[in-house]
Amino acid sequence: MQQMYILSTLLCAMALPGVLGFTCYKCSYVTITEGSRRDCIENPSALGFNSHLQCNSTSYCVLQEQYDIHKKMVTSYFRSCSGKSWGNECNKDWSHVTCKASCQGNYCNEQDRGKRYEPYLAEHKDDYLYDNGSSVTSNIYLFVSMACVARYYQRKMV
Structure with a gap:
């Protein structure tokens, strides 16, 4: 009888991690929030323990970073758990690169250090949205734009 109890306890203990899932880090960082901690990124x-979040076995540890192109810095960062994958990609708009990542496993969202934007920007360095005005592409674009405006006003004055 005692052997059966030990065996059933052992089987439950072995099955428990699959039922409980895994632990992810949860925290947030925003540059404009006073007292916001960069430790969330770095x-x-x-x-501490308050930054741990228990997730079920079908969930994902997730993170999101937002890099301000003009300020040249990560302005917000978020780690948590989600019921669905957020993918692993970066997207851009006129002022930010937003990168999201998903993984499964204990603390798998720990290793990221808020640098996902770097390879994205390196890959898109000729993209006019990230141009600081020094590339040939932006100078040609600026020249053509100014020439078109000047031509428009020249015709209007005649």
């Missing part, structure tokens, strides 16, 4: 394990 060292989430330093945030």
Whole structure:
């Protein structure tokens, strides 16, 4: 009888991690928020036990970083757990690169250090949205634009 109890306890203990899932880091960082902690980006394990979030086995650890192209810095960062994958990609708009990532496993969202935007920007360095005005493409674009405006006003004055 005692052997059966030990065997059933052992089987339950072995099945428990699959039922419980895994743990992700949860934290957020926003540059405009006073007291916001950069440890969320650089060292989430330093945030203590309150930064741990238990997720079920079908969930994903997720993170999102937002890089301001003009300020040249990460202005917001978020780690948590989600019921669905956020993918692993970066997207741009006129002022930001927003990168999202998803993974499964204990603390799998720990290793990221808020640098996902770097390879994205390197790959899109000739994209006019990231141009600082020094590339040949932007100078040609500026020249053609000014020539068109000048031509328009020249015709209007005649």
